[in-house]
Amino acid sequence: MGPIYAIERSRFTVSKSYPELVAYGDDGKVETVRYSMLTPMLLNELQKQTAESARLAAQRERLSAEMAQANASYELKLSQMQKRLAALEQAMHTESRNPKLADAYPALATDHISR
Secondary structure, X not given: XXXXXXXXHHHXXXXXXXXXXXXXXXXXXXXXXXXXXXXXHHHHHHHHHHHHHHHHHHHHHHHHHHHHHHHHHHHXXXXXXXXXXXXXXXXXXXXXXXXXXXXXXXXXXXXXXXX
C-alpha cells in the first residue's frame, strides 16, 4: 500500500461521509477534495458542539440545584421524623412505668426500648 492508495482511500471516505466536499471527474470518480469548503463546515460543527456543551452545562446546573433542594427537604423530613420517634419512645418509656397502663397493657411493662 503506497501513498497513492492512502489518498484514494481518504477521498473515497470523504466522498461517502461528506459528498459536498468532493469534486468528481468526468468519469464519475472522486477527483479531489475541496478543502476550501472544509473550514466553514468544521466551524459550523464546532458551533454546534459549543451550543450543545452550553446546553448540557445549564442542564447539569439545574439538576444539581434540584438535587440540593431535594437533599435539603429529605434532611429536614428525616430530622422531624427522628424528633417524633424520640418523643414517642420517651412517651412509651414513661408510660411503661405507669402501673395502670402496665396492668392494661402487659407488653408495655417490659422495656423494649434500647437506649
